[in-house]
Amino acid sequence: MSKDIEQTLGRVLRIGVVTSASIVALGLVSFLVTGNGGYPSDTYPTHPLEILQGAVSFKPFGWIMLGLMLLILTPVARIIISLVQFIQEKDRMYIGVTLVVLLILVISFTLGKVTH
Amino acid sequence: MAFQSLEILGISIIAGIVGSLLGLGGGLVLTPALTLLLGIDIRLAIGASLISVIATSSGSAIAYLRDRITNVRVGMFLEMGTTLGAIGGAMLGGFIPAKFLLTIFGGFLLYSSYLMFNNRRQEHPPESTPHPLATRFNMHGEYFDKAHQTTQRYQVAKVTEPFAVMVGAGVLSGLLGIGGGAFKVMAMDVFMKLPLKVSSATSNFMMGATAAASAGIYLMRGNIDPRIAGPVALGVLAGSTIGARIMPHLKNRTLRLMFLPVIVYVAIMMIRKGVFA
Numbered sequence: 001m002s003k004d005i006e007q008t009l010g011r012v013l014r015i016g017v018v019t020s021a022s023i024v025a026l027g028l029v030s031f032l033v034t035g036n037g038g039y040p041s042d043t044y045p046t047h048p049l050e051i052l053q054g055a056v057s058f059k060p061f062g063w064i065m066l067g068l069m070l071l072i073l074t075p076v077a078r079i080i081i082s083l084v085q086f087i088q089e090k091d092r093m094y095i096g097v098t099l100v101v102l103l104i105l106v107i108s109f110t111l112g113k114v115t116h
Numbered sequence: 117m118a119f120q121s122l123e124i125l126g127i128s129i130i131a132g133i134v135g136s137l138l139g140l141g142g143g144l145v146l147t148p149a150l151t152l153l154l155g156i157d158i159r160l161a162i163g164a165s166l167i168s169v170i171a172t173s174s175g176s177a178i179a180y181l182r183d184r185i186t187n188v189r190v191g192m193f194l195e196m197g198t199t200l201g202a203i204g205g206a207m208l209g210g211f212i213p214a215k216f217l218l219t220i221f222g223g224f225l226l227y228s229s230y231l232m233f234n235n236r237r238q239e240h241p242p243e244s245t246p247h248p249l250a251t252r253f254n255m256h257g258e259y260f261d262k263a264h265q266t267t268q269r270y271q272v273a274k275v276t277e278p279f280a281v282m283v284g285a286g287v288l289s290g291l292l293g294i295g296g297g298a299f300k301v302m303a304m305d306v307f308m309k310l311p312l313k314v315s316s317a318t319s320n321f322m323m324g325a326t327a328a329a330s331a332g333i334y335l336m337r338g339n340i341d342p343r344i345a346g347p348v349a350l351g352v353l354a355g356s357t358i359g360a361r362i363m364p365h366l367k368n369r370t371l372r373l374m375f376l377p378v379i380v381y382v383a384i385m386m387i388r389k390g391v392f393a
Contacts, residue, residue, distance in 0.1 A: 017174050021353055028346045032118045037342065046338045064342035065335075068167060071349055072331045074174040075324030079195075082188055097192050101325060104199040109332040111203060 005085045012077055020070035023055075027063025037061035076105055120154060124164075125347040127153070132172060132355020134378075146348065147293060156344060159209075162293030163339035164348040166327045169294070171352040173324030176360035185317040185364070187310070194282045194300070198326040201286020206330035208291055209337075223387065229379040278303040289323075290330035301375070312375075313364075320360075 038059025054062020150161040304315035
């Protein structure tokens with residue numbers, strides 16, 4: 001891996017992980033302190049839009065789920081950066097391979113919506 | 117419930133350290149701990165376990181990248197298989213009884229630990245014939261071994277078998293919420309003849325994507341509970357960053373010695389659960 005890509009990747013991952021962990025921590029702390037998740041009878045949001053709404057309304061569970069969603073996206077970010085790396089190296093075979101993986105991931109997120 | 121979240125946090129930190137050191141996702145330690153020790157519903161445990169796998173992968177990736185041990189090409193190539201498998205596994209989630217898979221999984225782990233046991237004396241893999249597909253796919257590599265202070269070059273010996281194993285690992289990941297790290301490291305170690313440290317680092321690299329492929333499905337099915345997955349995410353992140361710092365300084369042989377008893381133990385636990393529980 002070239003030095004800049006490596007650094008960018010490291011930085012992106014670090015920002016992604018720290019951000020998501022902070023948001024989860026904030027949500028978790030407010031849940032522990034208030035003893036209340038912000039949702040009726042121990043339910044929690046499961047759909048991305050629901051989660052965003054919950055986070056914006058400062059509901060502890062909304063925050064935790066938002067942070068978790070971001071965490072789920074960090075491997076995707078990492079793959080996108082690998083894609084950039086392969087494009088830089090003009091490695092056509094692996095540009096293809098990486099695109100296949102990304103496509104599969106996108107499909108998995110769409111499938112998630114479909115099953116609910 | 118609040119106290120339970122703290123307990124979960126503690127368990128997750130340990131799982132994170134162990135998982136990161138051995139190239140396994142916390143899943144193998146975490147799911148049994150959550151279900152057996154805390155009596156948590158297995159579906160929620162699996163959802164949280166998927167989160168822990170992503171946390172381990174991303175958390176430790178930061179340290180591994182700097183050390184240039186990960187073979188990105190091997191990882192990306194195999195990820196095509198794992199992510200496909202993961203979707204399949206996650207979708208099947210409701211249908212196949214976990215009992216059946218647990219037993220098969222355990223048996224396969226035992227077999228692979230037997231294979232690894234036979235190779236335990238090797239510090240560096242012997243000169244192996246490179247597989248033509250691997251050469252074509254440009255997978256051979258080299259890395260600087262901190263423990264030995266030398267640059268090790270290596271060739272990749274097989275391609276189709278590990279890919280098949282990866283699809284299987286992906287299915288199991290989607291179904292059981294494990295990282296499939298044991299499979300991945302084993303496939304790379306035994307079939308492709310990669311040095312164990314490279315296998316572990318590359319496995320960590322791959323696990324995040326595999327888990328992400330099924331996580332979306334679990335999230336929307338309501339199997340990710342913030343009270344469980346939240347502390348798991350934090351604990352495992354903390355644990356895996358610690359683990360990744362220690363890892364480059366260990367020798368391949370040390371890793372293998374640590375790895376083997378873990379696999380055997382887990383294998384026995386799983387068979388027992390599949391047959392008796």
